[in-house]
Amino acid sequence: MDSAVLNEKRLLSPEKLAEYLDVSRKTIYRWAVCGIIPCVRLGKSLRFDKAEIDQWIEGKKDPGSARFGSLRMRAYRTKGIM
Numbered sequence: 001m002d003s004a005v006l007n008e009k010r011l012l013s014p015e016k017l018a019e020y021l022d023v024s025r026k027t028i029y030r031w032a033v034c035g036i037i038p039c040v041r042l043g044k045s046l047r048f049d050k051a052e053i054d055q056w057i058e059g060k061k062d063p064g065s066a067r068f069g070s071l072r073m074r075a076y077r078t079k080g081i082m
Helices: 003-008 014-021 025-034 050-060 065-078
Strands: 040-042 045-049
Touching (some): 014 045, 014 050, 025 045
Antiparallel strands (some): 040 045
């Protein structure tokens, strides 16, 4: 099988996914147990399909997040926090 095809279908370990998302391994396990993040159980091991993770990330993007951030900063300034 071609290595490019293998890389596209690659399953990530919790450790590799934690590194990819820049979160702790504990967070990855918590998200998987709670059903927050898509995962595959292989026996006692958890694996994560990189393509599914990338889709999950895309679904989490908030188009108004930049605007929300500026509103939050304005609220902090109004309350004298910043």
